Amino acid sequence: MKPARSTVYLVGAGPGDPGLMTVRGMSLLQQADVVVYDRLVSAVLLEFARGDAELIDVGKGPGRKSVTQKKINQLLVERATAGRSVVRLKGGDPFMFGRGFEELVACRGAGVDCVVIPGVASVAAVPAAAGIPVTLRGVARSFAVITAKTGVGLADSRHDYDALSRIDTVVILMGRHKLSTIVDGLRCAGRADETPVACISHGTTPRQREVFSTLGKIVERVEGAALEAPMITVVGEVVAVSRATVDDAIAAIYGSLPV
Ligand SMILES: C[S@@+](CC[C@H](N)C(=O)[O-])C[C@H]1O[C@@H](n2cnc3c(N)ncnc32)[C@H](O)[C@@H]1O
Incomplete structure:
Protein backbone atom coordinates (compact mmCIF):
# COMPACT_ATOMS: atom_id res chain seq x y z
CA MET A 1 0.00 0.00 0.00
CA LYS A 2 1.56 3.30 -1.11
CA PRO A 3 1.14 6.03 1.47
CA ALA A 4 -0.81 9.08 0.30
CA ARG A 5 0.83 12.50 0.44
CA SER A 6 -0.35 14.89 3.15
CA THR A 7 -1.51 11.99 5.32
CA VAL A 8 -0.52 10.76 8.77
CA TYR A 9 -0.59 7.01 9.38
CA LEU A 10 -0.75 6.01 13.04
CA VAL A 11 0.99 2.64 12.84
CA GLY A 12 1.29 0.05 15.61
CA ALA A 13 4.83 -1.35 15.69
CA GLY A 14 3.90 -4.36 17.82
CA PRO A 15 5.31 -5.39 21.20
CA GLY A 16 9.04 -5.56 20.40
CA ASP A 17 9.91 -8.36 17.99
CA PRO A 18 10.06 -6.65 14.56
CA GLY A 19 8.39 -9.73 13.07
CA LEU A 20 5.22 -8.88 14.98
CA MET A 21 4.52 -5.70 13.03
CA THR A 22 1.62 -5.98 10.56
CA VAL A 23 2.30 -6.38 6.83
CA ARG A 24 0.34 -3.20 6.13
CA GLY A 25 2.28 -1.22 8.72
CA MET A 26 5.58 -2.45 7.29
CA SER A 27 4.60 -1.53 3.75
CA LEU A 28 3.75 2.03 4.84
CA LEU A 29 6.96 2.31 6.86
CA GLN A 30 9.04 1.28 3.83
CA GLN A 31 7.57 4.05 1.67
CA ALA A 32 6.91 6.97 4.04
CA ASP A 33 8.61 10.36 3.60
CA VAL A 34 8.74 10.94 7.36
CA VAL A 35 8.83 8.47 10.30
CA VAL A 36 8.11 9.77 13.81
CA TYR A 37 8.87 7.09 16.38
CA ASP A 38 8.82 6.29 20.12
CA ARG A 39 11.36 4.71 22.47
CA LEU A 40 9.66 1.29 22.53
CA VAL A 41 9.94 0.91 18.76
CA SER A 42 12.64 -1.58 17.75
CA ALA A 43 15.68 -0.01 16.07
CA VAL A 44 15.56 -2.88 13.58
CA LEU A 45 12.25 -1.59 12.24
CA LEU A 46 13.75 1.82 11.45
CA GLU A 47 16.19 0.14 9.05
CA PHE A 48 13.20 -0.60 6.82
CA ALA A 49 12.50 3.10 6.30
CA ARG A 50 13.59 4.68 3.01
CA GLY A 51 17.22 5.85 2.99
CA ASP A 52 16.09 9.42 2.36
CA ALA A 53 13.20 9.36 4.85
CA GLU A 54 13.29 11.88 7.68
CA LEU A 55 13.46 9.93 10.96
CA ILE A 56 12.33 11.82 14.06
CA ASP A 57 12.84 10.33 17.54
CA VAL A 58 10.27 11.69 20.01
CA GLY A 59 10.84 9.08 22.74
CA LYS A 60 12.17 9.46 26.23
CA GLY A 61 15.67 8.06 26.76
CA PRO A 62 18.25 7.89 29.55
CA GLY A 63 19.03 11.48 30.54
CA ARG A 64 16.69 12.85 27.89
CA LYS A 65 13.16 14.19 28.24
CA SER A 66 10.48 13.10 25.81
CA VAL A 67 9.09 15.60 23.36
CA THR A 68 5.77 16.98 24.64
CA GLN A 69 2.55 15.62 23.20
CA LYS A 70 1.71 19.09 21.89
CA LYS A 71 5.01 19.24 20.01
CA ILE A 72 4.46 15.76 18.55
CA ASN A 73 0.99 16.77 17.35
CA GLN A 74 2.49 19.90 15.75
CA LEU A 75 5.24 17.89 14.05
CA LEU A 76 2.74 15.48 12.50
CA VAL A 77 0.50 18.28 11.27
CA GLU A 78 3.39 20.37 9.91
CA ARG A 79 5.01 17.52 7.98
CA ALA A 80 1.71 16.35 6.49
CA THR A 81 0.63 19.91 5.61
CA ALA A 82 3.93 20.26 3.72
CA GLY A 83 2.65 17.48 1.44
CA ARG A 84 4.63 14.58 2.92
CA SER A 85 3.46 11.10 3.90
CA VAL A 86 4.03 10.57 7.60
CA VAL A 87 4.21 7.28 9.50
CA ARG A 88 3.76 7.80 13.23
CA LEU A 89 5.21 4.57 14.62
CA LYS A 90 4.05 3.66 18.10
CA GLY A 91 4.85 0.64 20.27
CA GLY A 92 2.20 -2.10 20.40
CA ASP A 93 -1.17 -0.76 19.31
CA PRO A 94 -1.44 3.02 18.82
CA PHE A 95 -4.61 3.35 20.93
CA MET A 96 -3.62 1.10 23.85
CA PHE A 97 -2.24 3.46 26.52
CA GLY A 98 -0.50 5.10 23.62
CA ARG A 99 -2.09 8.56 23.25
CA GLY A 100 -2.73 7.70 19.61
CA PHE A 101 -6.27 8.99 19.73
CA GLU A 102 -5.00 12.41 20.82
CA GLU A 103 -2.80 12.49 17.73
CA LEU A 104 -5.72 11.45 15.52
CA VAL A 105 -7.85 14.26 16.95
CA ALA A 106 -5.01 16.80 16.51
CA CYS A 107 -4.60 15.82 12.85
CA ARG A 108 -8.30 15.86 12.09
CA GLY A 109 -8.66 19.17 13.94
CA ALA A 110 -6.03 20.64 11.62
CA GLY A 111 -7.76 19.21 8.54
CA VAL A 112 -5.07 16.53 8.00
CA ASP A 113 -6.08 13.03 6.91
CA CYS A 114 -5.16 10.43 9.50
CA VAL A 115 -5.41 6.65 9.10
CA VAL A 116 -5.01 4.14 11.94
CA ILE A 117 -3.14 0.88 11.35
CA PRO A 118 -3.73 -1.26 14.47
CA GLY A 119 -0.80 -3.09 16.03
CA VAL A 120 -0.23 -6.22 18.09
CA ALA A 121 -0.80 -4.94 21.63
CA SER A 122 1.67 -5.96 24.32
C1 LIG B 1 2.92 3.51 27.23
S1 LIG B 1 2.45 1.83 27.29
C2 LIG B 1 2.22 1.54 25.57
C3 LIG B 1 1.58 0.24 25.27
C4 LIG B 1 1.51 -0.03 23.78
N1 LIG B 1 0.71 0.95 23.10
C5 LIG B 1 0.96 -1.42 23.49
O1 LIG B 1 -0.10 -1.57 22.88
O2 LIG B 1 1.64 -2.41 23.82
C6 LIG B 1 4.02 1.09 27.63
C7 LIG B 1 3.88 -0.14 28.53
O3 LIG B 1 3.50 -1.28 27.78
C8 LIG B 1 4.12 -2.43 28.31
N2 LIG B 1 5.00 -3.01 27.28
C9 LIG B 1 5.09 -2.63 26.01
N3 LIG B 1 5.95 -3.42 25.33
C10 LIG B 1 6.41 -4.32 26.22
C11 LIG B 1 7.32 -5.41 26.14
N4 LIG B 1 7.91 -5.75 24.99
N5 LIG B 1 7.55 -6.15 27.25
C12 LIG B 1 6.94 -5.85 28.41
N6 LIG B 1 6.09 -4.83 28.55
C13 LIG B 1 5.81 -4.08 27.47
C14 LIG B 1 4.91 -1.99 29.53
O4 LIG B 1 4.06 -2.13 30.66
C15 LIG B 1 5.17 -0.53 29.20
O5 LIG B 1 5.44 0.22 30.36
Missing part, protein backbone atom coordinates in the same frame (compact mmCIF):
# COMPACT_ATOMS: atom_id res chain seq x y z
CA VAL A 123 -1.18 -6.55 26.78
CA ALA A 124 -1.91 -10.03 25.43
CA ALA A 125 1.15 -10.60 23.20
CA VAL A 126 3.77 -10.32 25.96
CA PRO A 127 2.00 -12.79 28.29
CA ALA A 128 1.49 -15.10 25.28
CA ALA A 129 5.20 -14.95 24.47
CA ALA A 130 5.82 -16.14 28.03
CA GLY A 131 3.32 -18.98 27.54
CA ILE A 132 0.54 -17.34 29.58
CA PRO A 133 -2.98 -17.15 28.13
CA VAL A 134 -4.87 -14.17 29.60
CA THR A 135 -8.15 -16.06 29.16
CA LEU A 136 -8.55 -19.82 29.39
CA ARG A 137 -11.53 -22.13 29.20
CA GLY A 138 -12.44 -23.38 32.66
CA VAL A 139 -9.95 -21.03 34.35
CA ALA A 140 -10.38 -17.37 33.32
CA ARG A 141 -13.40 -15.89 31.56
CA SER A 142 -12.49 -12.25 32.12
CA PHE A 143 -9.44 -10.06 32.08
CA ALA A 144 -8.82 -6.44 32.92
CA VAL A 145 -5.97 -4.20 31.86
CA ILE A 146 -4.81 -1.36 34.06
CA THR A 147 -2.02 1.15 33.97
CA ALA A 148 0.02 1.81 37.08
CA LYS A 149 0.31 5.40 35.92
CA THR A 150 -2.80 7.15 37.15
CA GLY A 151 -3.96 10.66 37.77
CA VAL A 152 -3.95 12.04 34.24
CA GLY A 153 -7.31 13.41 33.27
CA LEU A 154 -9.40 11.26 35.60
CA ALA A 155 -11.37 12.77 38.45
CA ASP A 156 -10.64 9.79 40.70
CA SER A 157 -7.33 8.24 39.72
CA ARG A 158 -7.47 5.33 42.20
CA HIS A 159 -8.23 1.95 40.72
CA ASP A 160 -11.37 0.19 41.87
CA TYR A 161 -9.52 -2.71 43.50
CA ASP A 162 -12.77 -4.28 44.75
CA ALA A 163 -13.99 -4.55 41.17
CA LEU A 164 -10.56 -5.77 40.00
CA SER A 165 -10.51 -8.50 42.62
CA ARG A 166 -13.57 -10.03 40.90
CA ILE A 167 -11.83 -10.20 37.51
CA ASP A 168 -10.12 -13.52 36.76
CA THR A 169 -6.93 -12.11 35.21
CA VAL A 170 -5.50 -8.65 35.83
CA VAL A 171 -2.80 -7.34 33.49
CA ILE A 172 -0.76 -4.35 34.65
CA LEU A 173 1.06 -2.05 32.25
CA MET A 174 3.64 0.60 33.13
CA GLY A 175 3.92 -1.03 36.54
CA ARG A 176 7.64 -1.55 37.10
CA HIS A 177 8.02 1.28 39.59
CA LYS A 178 4.54 1.15 41.12
CA LEU A 179 4.30 -2.61 41.48
CA SER A 180 4.05 -2.55 45.28
CA THR A 181 1.21 0.00 45.20
CA ILE A 182 -0.87 -2.13 42.83
CA VAL A 183 -0.06 -5.35 44.66
CA ASP A 184 -1.07 -3.76 47.99
CA GLY A 185 -4.33 -2.53 46.45
CA LEU A 186 -5.21 -6.02 45.20
CA ARG A 187 -4.28 -7.64 48.52
CA CYS A 188 -6.32 -5.12 50.54
CA ALA A 189 -9.30 -5.86 48.30
CA GLY A 190 -9.06 -9.52 49.25
CA ARG A 191 -6.94 -11.09 46.53
CA ALA A 192 -5.06 -13.92 48.28
CA ASP A 193 -1.31 -13.76 48.85
CA GLU A 194 -1.03 -17.15 47.10
CA THR A 195 -2.50 -15.77 43.85
CA PRO A 196 -0.03 -16.63 41.05
CA VAL A 197 1.75 -13.66 39.42
CA ALA A 198 4.19 -13.31 36.54
CA CYS A 199 6.25 -10.29 35.52
CA ILE A 200 7.67 -10.21 32.01
CA SER A 201 10.28 -7.66 30.97
CA HIS A 202 11.21 -6.80 27.33
CA GLY A 203 8.69 -9.39 26.09
CA THR A 204 9.06 -10.87 22.59
CA THR A 205 12.65 -9.60 22.29
CA PRO A 206 15.98 -11.36 22.88
CA ARG A 207 16.08 -9.50 26.24
CA GLN A 208 12.87 -11.13 27.50
CA ARG A 209 13.05 -12.10 31.18
CA GLU A 210 10.35 -13.50 33.43
CA VAL A 211 9.75 -13.84 37.15
CA PHE A 212 7.02 -16.22 38.35
CA SER A 213 5.83 -15.89 41.94
CA THR A 214 2.78 -15.02 44.06
CA LEU A 215 1.05 -11.79 45.03
CA GLY A 216 2.65 -11.98 48.48
CA LYS A 217 6.21 -12.32 47.17
CA ILE A 218 6.34 -10.79 43.70
CA VAL A 219 7.65 -7.34 44.68
CA GLU A 220 10.65 -8.82 46.50
CA ARG A 221 11.32 -11.27 43.65
CA VAL A 222 11.20 -8.60 40.95
CA GLU A 223 13.58 -6.38 42.93
CA GLY A 224 15.90 -9.34 43.52
CA ALA A 225 15.97 -10.17 39.83
CA ALA A 226 16.43 -6.48 38.91
CA LEU A 227 13.79 -6.79 36.22
CA GLU A 228 13.66 -3.68 34.02
CA ALA A 229 10.90 -1.71 32.32
CA PRO A 230 9.15 -2.20 30.00
CA MET A 231 7.44 -4.82 32.10
CA ILE A 232 4.00 -6.44 32.14
CA THR A 233 2.53 -8.12 35.19
CA VAL A 234 -0.12 -10.84 35.00
CA VAL A 235 -2.14 -11.74 38.11
CA GLY A 236 -4.39 -14.80 38.21
CA GLU A 237 -4.72 -18.58 37.99
CA VAL A 238 -3.75 -18.58 34.30
CA VAL A 239 -0.18 -17.97 35.48
CA ALA A 240 -0.16 -21.21 37.50
CA VAL A 241 -1.77 -23.20 34.68
CA SER A 242 0.90 -21.93 32.27
CA ARG A 243 3.51 -23.61 34.49
CA ALA A 244 1.52 -26.77 35.29
CA THR A 245 2.15 -30.25 33.94
CA VAL A 246 0.11 -31.23 30.89
CA ASP A 247 -2.15 -33.45 33.03
CA ASP A 248 -2.79 -30.67 35.56
CA ALA A 249 -3.41 -28.14 32.81
CA ILE A 250 -5.95 -30.46 31.16
CA ALA A 251 -7.66 -31.00 34.52
CA ALA A 252 -7.82 -27.23 35.12
CA ILE A 253 -9.17 -26.52 31.64
CA TYR A 254 -11.73 -29.27 31.31
CA GLY A 255 -12.50 -30.34 34.86
CA SER A 256 -15.84 -32.06 34.45
CA LEU A 257 -16.49 -30.32 31.10
CA PRO A 258 -16.55 -32.36 27.88
CA VAL A 259 -13.23 -32.18 26.01
Whole structure:
Protein backbone atom coordinates (compact mmCIF):
# COMPACT_ATOMS: atom_id res chain seq x y z
CA MET A 1 0.00 0.00 0.00
CA LYS A 2 1.56 3.30 -1.11
CA PRO A 3 1.14 6.03 1.47
CA ALA A 4 -0.81 9.08 0.30
CA ARG A 5 0.83 12.50 0.44
CA SER A 6 -0.35 14.89 3.15
CA THR A 7 -1.51 11.99 5.32
CA VAL A 8 -0.52 10.76 8.77
CA TYR A 9 -0.59 7.01 9.38
CA LEU A 10 -0.75 6.01 13.04
CA VAL A 11 0.99 2.64 12.84
CA GLY A 12 1.29 0.05 15.61
CA ALA A 13 4.83 -1.35 15.69
CA GLY A 14 3.90 -4.36 17.82
CA PRO A 15 5.31 -5.39 21.20
CA GLY A 16 9.04 -5.56 20.40
CA ASP A 17 9.91 -8.36 17.99
CA PRO A 18 10.06 -6.65 14.56
CA GLY A 19 8.39 -9.73 13.07
CA LEU A 20 5.22 -8.88 14.98
CA MET A 21 4.52 -5.70 13.03
CA THR A 22 1.62 -5.98 10.56
CA VAL A 23 2.30 -6.38 6.83
CA ARG A 24 0.34 -3.20 6.13
CA GLY A 25 2.28 -1.22 8.72
CA MET A 26 5.58 -2.45 7.29
CA SER A 27 4.60 -1.53 3.75
CA LEU A 28 3.75 2.03 4.84
CA LEU A 29 6.96 2.31 6.86
CA GLN A 30 9.04 1.28 3.83
CA GLN A 31 7.57 4.05 1.67
CA ALA A 32 6.91 6.97 4.04
CA ASP A 33 8.61 10.36 3.60
CA VAL A 34 8.74 10.94 7.36
CA VAL A 35 8.83 8.47 10.30
CA VAL A 36 8.11 9.77 13.81
CA TYR A 37 8.87 7.09 16.38
CA ASP A 38 8.82 6.29 20.12
CA ARG A 39 11.36 4.71 22.47
CA LEU A 40 9.66 1.29 22.53
CA VAL A 41 9.94 0.91 18.76
CA SER A 42 12.64 -1.58 17.75
CA ALA A 43 15.68 -0.01 16.07
CA VAL A 44 15.56 -2.88 13.58
CA LEU A 45 12.25 -1.59 12.24
CA LEU A 46 13.75 1.82 11.45
CA GLU A 47 16.19 0.14 9.05
CA PHE A 48 13.20 -0.60 6.82
CA ALA A 49 12.50 3.10 6.30
CA ARG A 50 13.59 4.68 3.01
CA GLY A 51 17.22 5.85 2.99
CA ASP A 52 16.09 9.42 2.36
CA ALA A 53 13.20 9.36 4.85
CA GLU A 54 13.29 11.88 7.68
CA LEU A 55 13.46 9.93 10.96
CA ILE A 56 12.33 11.82 14.06
CA ASP A 57 12.84 10.33 17.54
CA VAL A 58 10.27 11.69 20.01
CA GLY A 59 10.84 9.08 22.74
CA LYS A 60 12.17 9.46 26.23
CA GLY A 61 15.67 8.06 26.76
CA PRO A 62 18.25 7.89 29.55
CA GLY A 63 19.03 11.48 30.54
CA ARG A 64 16.69 12.85 27.89
CA LYS A 65 13.16 14.19 28.24
CA SER A 66 10.48 13.10 25.81
CA VAL A 67 9.09 15.60 23.36
CA THR A 68 5.77 16.98 24.64
CA GLN A 69 2.55 15.62 23.20
CA LYS A 70 1.71 19.09 21.89
CA LYS A 71 5.01 19.24 20.01
CA ILE A 72 4.46 15.76 18.55
CA ASN A 73 0.99 16.77 17.35
CA GLN A 74 2.49 19.90 15.75
CA LEU A 75 5.24 17.89 14.05
CA LEU A 76 2.74 15.48 12.50
CA VAL A 77 0.50 18.28 11.27
CA GLU A 78 3.39 20.37 9.91
CA ARG A 79 5.01 17.52 7.98
CA ALA A 80 1.71 16.35 6.49
CA THR A 81 0.63 19.91 5.61
CA ALA A 82 3.93 20.26 3.72
CA GLY A 83 2.65 17.48 1.44
CA ARG A 84 4.63 14.58 2.92
CA SER A 85 3.46 11.10 3.90
CA VAL A 86 4.03 10.57 7.60
CA VAL A 87 4.21 7.28 9.50
CA ARG A 88 3.76 7.80 13.23
CA LEU A 89 5.21 4.57 14.62
CA LYS A 90 4.05 3.66 18.10
CA GLY A 91 4.85 0.64 20.27
CA GLY A 92 2.20 -2.10 20.40
CA ASP A 93 -1.17 -0.76 19.31
CA PRO A 94 -1.44 3.02 18.82
CA PHE A 95 -4.61 3.35 20.93
CA MET A 96 -3.62 1.10 23.85
CA PHE A 97 -2.24 3.46 26.52
CA GLY A 98 -0.50 5.10 23.62
CA ARG A 99 -2.09 8.56 23.25
CA GLY A 100 -2.73 7.70 19.61
CA PHE A 101 -6.27 8.99 19.73
CA GLU A 102 -5.00 12.41 20.82
CA GLU A 103 -2.80 12.49 17.73
CA LEU A 104 -5.72 11.45 15.52
CA VAL A 105 -7.85 14.26 16.95
CA ALA A 106 -5.01 16.80 16.51
CA CYS A 107 -4.60 15.82 12.85
CA ARG A 108 -8.30 15.86 12.09
CA GLY A 109 -8.66 19.17 13.94
CA ALA A 110 -6.03 20.64 11.62
CA GLY A 111 -7.76 19.21 8.54
CA VAL A 112 -5.07 16.53 8.00
CA ASP A 113 -6.08 13.03 6.91
CA CYS A 114 -5.16 10.43 9.50
CA VAL A 115 -5.41 6.65 9.10
CA VAL A 116 -5.01 4.14 11.94
CA ILE A 117 -3.14 0.88 11.35
CA PRO A 118 -3.73 -1.26 14.47
CA GLY A 119 -0.80 -3.09 16.03
CA VAL A 120 -0.23 -6.22 18.09
CA ALA A 121 -0.80 -4.94 21.63
CA SER A 122 1.67 -5.96 24.32
CA VAL A 123 -1.18 -6.55 26.78
CA ALA A 124 -1.91 -10.03 25.43
CA ALA A 125 1.15 -10.60 23.20
CA VAL A 126 3.77 -10.32 25.96
CA PRO A 127 2.00 -12.79 28.29
CA ALA A 128 1.49 -15.10 25.28
CA ALA A 129 5.20 -14.95 24.47
CA ALA A 130 5.82 -16.14 28.03
CA GLY A 131 3.32 -18.98 27.54
CA ILE A 132 0.54 -17.34 29.58
CA PRO A 133 -2.98 -17.15 28.13
CA VAL A 134 -4.87 -14.17 29.60
CA THR A 135 -8.15 -16.06 29.16
CA LEU A 136 -8.55 -19.82 29.39
CA ARG A 137 -11.53 -22.13 29.20
CA GLY A 138 -12.44 -23.38 32.66
CA VAL A 139 -9.95 -21.03 34.35
CA ALA A 140 -10.38 -17.37 33.32
CA ARG A 141 -13.40 -15.89 31.56
CA SER A 142 -12.49 -12.25 32.12
CA PHE A 143 -9.44 -10.06 32.08
CA ALA A 144 -8.82 -6.44 32.92
CA VAL A 145 -5.97 -4.20 31.86
CA ILE A 146 -4.81 -1.36 34.06
CA THR A 147 -2.02 1.15 33.97
CA ALA A 148 0.02 1.81 37.08
CA LYS A 149 0.31 5.40 35.92
CA THR A 150 -2.80 7.15 37.15
CA GLY A 151 -3.96 10.66 37.77
CA VAL A 152 -3.95 12.04 34.24
CA GLY A 153 -7.31 13.41 33.27
CA LEU A 154 -9.40 11.26 35.60
CA ALA A 155 -11.37 12.77 38.45
CA ASP A 156 -10.64 9.79 40.70
CA SER A 157 -7.33 8.24 39.72
CA ARG A 158 -7.47 5.33 42.20
CA HIS A 159 -8.23 1.95 40.72
CA ASP A 160 -11.37 0.19 41.87
CA TYR A 161 -9.52 -2.71 43.50
CA ASP A 162 -12.77 -4.28 44.75
CA ALA A 163 -13.99 -4.55 41.17
CA LEU A 164 -10.56 -5.77 40.00
CA SER A 165 -10.51 -8.50 42.62
CA ARG A 166 -13.57 -10.03 40.90
CA ILE A 167 -11.83 -10.20 37.51
CA ASP A 168 -10.12 -13.52 36.76
CA THR A 169 -6.93 -12.11 35.21
CA VAL A 170 -5.50 -8.65 35.83
CA VAL A 171 -2.80 -7.34 33.49
CA ILE A 172 -0.76 -4.35 34.65
CA LEU A 173 1.06 -2.05 32.25
CA MET A 174 3.64 0.60 33.13
CA GLY A 175 3.92 -1.03 36.54
CA ARG A 176 7.64 -1.55 37.10
CA HIS A 177 8.02 1.28 39.59
CA LYS A 178 4.54 1.15 41.12
CA LEU A 179 4.30 -2.61 41.48
CA SER A 180 4.05 -2.55 45.28
CA THR A 181 1.21 0.00 45.20
CA ILE A 182 -0.87 -2.13 42.83
CA VAL A 183 -0.06 -5.35 44.66
CA ASP A 184 -1.07 -3.76 47.99
CA GLY A 185 -4.33 -2.53 46.45
CA LEU A 186 -5.21 -6.02 45.20
CA ARG A 187 -4.28 -7.64 48.52
CA CYS A 188 -6.32 -5.12 50.54
CA ALA A 189 -9.30 -5.86 48.30
CA GLY A 190 -9.06 -9.52 49.25
CA ARG A 191 -6.94 -11.09 46.53
CA ALA A 192 -5.06 -13.92 48.28
CA ASP A 193 -1.31 -13.76 48.85
CA GLU A 194 -1.03 -17.15 47.10
CA THR A 195 -2.50 -15.77 43.85
CA PRO A 196 -0.03 -16.63 41.05
CA VAL A 197 1.75 -13.66 39.42
CA ALA A 198 4.19 -13.31 36.54
CA CYS A 199 6.25 -10.29 35.52
CA ILE A 200 7.67 -10.21 32.01
CA SER A 201 10.28 -7.66 30.97
CA HIS A 202 11.21 -6.80 27.33
CA GLY A 203 8.69 -9.39 26.09
CA THR A 204 9.06 -10.87 22.59
CA THR A 205 12.65 -9.60 22.29
CA PRO A 206 15.98 -11.36 22.88
CA ARG A 207 16.08 -9.50 26.24
CA GLN A 208 12.87 -11.13 27.50
CA ARG A 209 13.05 -12.10 31.18
CA GLU A 210 10.35 -13.50 33.43
CA VAL A 211 9.75 -13.84 37.15
CA PHE A 212 7.02 -16.22 38.35
CA SER A 213 5.83 -15.89 41.94
CA THR A 214 2.78 -15.02 44.06
CA LEU A 215 1.05 -11.79 45.03
CA GLY A 216 2.65 -11.98 48.48
CA LYS A 217 6.21 -12.32 47.17
CA ILE A 218 6.34 -10.79 43.70
CA VAL A 219 7.65 -7.34 44.68
CA GLU A 220 10.65 -8.82 46.50
CA ARG A 221 11.32 -11.27 43.65
CA VAL A 222 11.20 -8.60 40.95
CA GLU A 223 13.58 -6.38 42.93
CA GLY A 224 15.90 -9.34 43.52
CA ALA A 225 15.97 -10.17 39.83
CA ALA A 226 16.43 -6.48 38.91
CA LEU A 227 13.79 -6.79 36.22
CA GLU A 228 13.66 -3.68 34.02
CA ALA A 229 10.90 -1.71 32.32
CA PRO A 230 9.15 -2.20 30.00
CA MET A 231 7.44 -4.82 32.10
CA ILE A 232 4.00 -6.44 32.14
CA THR A 233 2.53 -8.12 35.19
CA VAL A 234 -0.12 -10.84 35.00
CA VAL A 235 -2.14 -11.74 38.11
CA GLY A 236 -4.39 -14.80 38.21
CA GLU A 237 -4.72 -18.58 37.99
CA VAL A 238 -3.75 -18.58 34.30
CA VAL A 239 -0.18 -17.97 35.48
CA ALA A 240 -0.16 -21.21 37.50
CA VAL A 241 -1.77 -23.20 34.68
CA SER A 242 0.90 -21.93 32.27
CA ARG A 243 3.51 -23.61 34.49
CA ALA A 244 1.52 -26.77 35.29
CA THR A 245 2.15 -30.25 33.94
CA VAL A 246 0.11 -31.23 30.89
CA ASP A 247 -2.15 -33.45 33.03
CA ASP A 248 -2.79 -30.67 35.56
CA ALA A 249 -3.41 -28.14 32.81
CA ILE A 250 -5.95 -30.46 31.16
CA ALA A 251 -7.66 -31.00 34.52
CA ALA A 252 -7.82 -27.23 35.12
CA ILE A 253 -9.17 -26.52 31.64
CA TYR A 254 -11.73 -29.27 31.31
CA GLY A 255 -12.50 -30.34 34.86
CA SER A 256 -15.84 -32.06 34.45
CA LEU A 257 -16.49 -30.32 31.10
CA PRO A 258 -16.55 -32.36 27.88
CA VAL A 259 -13.23 -32.18 26.01
C1 LIG B 1 2.92 3.51 27.23
S1 LIG B 1 2.45 1.83 27.29
C2 LIG B 1 2.22 1.54 25.57
C3 LIG B 1 1.58 0.24 25.27
C4 LIG B 1 1.51 -0.03 23.78
N1 LIG B 1 0.71 0.95 23.10
C5 LIG B 1 0.96 -1.42 23.49
O1 LIG B 1 -0.10 -1.57 22.88
O2 LIG B 1 1.64 -2.41 23.82
C6 LIG B 1 4.02 1.09 27.63
C7 LIG B 1 3.88 -0.14 28.53
O3 LIG B 1 3.50 -1.28 27.78
C8 LIG B 1 4.12 -2.43 28.31
N2 LIG B 1 5.00 -3.01 27.28
C9 LIG B 1 5.09 -2.63 26.01
N3 LIG B 1 5.95 -3.42 25.33
C10 LIG B 1 6.41 -4.32 26.22
C11 LIG B 1 7.32 -5.41 26.14
N4 LIG B 1 7.91 -5.75 24.99
N5 LIG B 1 7.55 -6.15 27.25
C12 LIG B 1 6.94 -5.85 28.41
N6 LIG B 1 6.09 -4.83 28.55
C13 LIG B 1 5.81 -4.08 27.47
C14 LIG B 1 4.91 -1.99 29.53
O4 LIG B 1 4.06 -2.13 30.66
C15 LIG B 1 5.17 -0.53 29.20
O5 LIG B 1 5.44 0.22 30.36
